[in-house]
Amino acid sequence: MTFTTYEIDPVLDLELVRDIPVTPEAAFAAWTDPESVKQWFAPRPYSTSLCEIDLRPGGGFRTVMNDPDGEPMGDSTGCYLEIVPNERLVWTSALTSGFRPVEGFMPFTGIIEFQPNGEGGCTYRAIAVHLDRAGRDQHEEMGFLEGWGTVVDQLVEHLQAA
Numbered sequence: 001m002t003f004t005t006y007e008i009d010p011v012l013d014l015e016l017v018r019d020i021p022v023t024p025e026a027a028f029a030a031w032t033d034p035e036s037v038k039q040w041f042a043p044r045p046y047s048t049s050l051c052e053i054d055l056r057p058g059g060g061f062r063t064v065m066n067d068p069d070g071e072p073m074g075d076s077t078g079c080y081l082e083i084v085p086n087e088r089l090v091w092t093s094a095l096t097s098g099f100r101p102v103e104g105f106m107p108f109t110g111i112i113e114f115q116p117n118g119e120g121g122c123t124y125r126a127i128a129v130h131l132d133r134a135g136r137d138q139h140e141e142m143g144f145l146e147g148w149g150t151v152v153d154q155l156v157e158h159l160q161a162a
Contacts, residue, residue, distance in 0.1 A: 030155050061079075077093070079097055
């Protein structure tokens with residue numbers, strides 16, 4: 001398997017690439033099992049109190065994140081566009097289940113890829129594709145690299161503890 005041929009547009013997209021010591025199968029499972037997602041998806045001290053997944057193209061997902069005091073602060077929905085088991089997940093926050101358009105905060109398309117790295121782990125690639133520069137800049141200012149990097153570390157920690 002190789003990564004998609006998607007070329008990053010530095011004006012519109014954000015990318016995180018990291019080698020992690022877990023298999024593509026384990027990383028994919030961590031992204032697609034609701035109980036697992038709740039364990040690692042929000043950067044601590046934030047938490048994910050709810051995760052619903054309908055894992056199929058056109059299927060929806062929903063997560064609710066809580067602040068450090070346990071108060072809900074974000075209810076996010078989206079729609080899966082492409083699912084290649086153990087290799088790639090593609091979704092968008094611009095649609096909800098059944099490909100229904102949704103109004104929302106900072107719509108983007110997410111691409112997560114898992115590629116065996118020959119060392120028993122995988123290369124993990126996360127891409128956030130934005131509609132415009134303002135959305136990209138807003139996501140970057142919110143801490144895309146730090147936040148998404150932290151949750152990758154938490155994903156690894158969660159899987160290694162299991």
